[in-house]
Amino acid sequence: MLIRALVIIEGVGLKLDPAFNMTDNLQPYTSKITRKRFNIKRLFKKNLNRFQDINELADSLPDDINTILKKIKEGKLVIVHEHKGLKKLQEASSKAINRLVFAIIIAALSIGSSILVIAKMPPLVNGIPLLGAIGFLLSAILGFYILISIFRNNQF
Structure with missing residues (x-):
């Protein structure tokens, strides 16, 4: 939808001004988006959150595996399967x-x-x-x- 909108805007811009250049007009927005996306602070926060998630997973995974294995040994493991449609x-x-x-x-x-x-x-x-x-x-x-x-x- 975004690409379609850009193509329509470019077509209208070219009809109004034959020298219209979409790339020149989008350049400030793309550089702003790129700066936000690759901001060091943002990347550090994102990777810190990922590291915390991985750490929590590493802490809880052995207990979860033990619980699952205990249920399997006791014959109490229940798997629910549902077909949609x-x-x-x-x-x-x-x-x-x-x-x-x-x-x-x-x-x-x-x-x-x-x-x-x-x-x-x-x-x-x-x-x-x-x-x-x-x-x-x-x-x-x-x-x-x-x-x-x-x-x-x-x-x-």
Whole structure:
């Protein structure tokens, strides 16, 4: 973003003044930033803080290692592991599996109903087996339910 802003400023500066030189205009700011960044006092403080952190780590590390080893020996070491974003994947796969199960049930109902209709299994109503008609009706209802849930969630 900073580079983009500098390029835009340079473009506007060149349109206003063809002799505009961005480097000359930025030179006082860059030298000030460089002086601040490489100031001996600042570098000394930063390195002193780092040295103190390293010293504290060297002091506490043996105790920490002993504590960890003691927990391992006692069988009380617990490691917690968490996947980020796994919940969304679980929800999506759960929806997909539910729809797949519905589709398999619909297919089984349709095939079973077709077999009943072809076999002319009694009881017959107007020449159509009642159980076959009920199976087709249930498979149609479940099929429409799946279609509605897919279109409602905009996942097609």
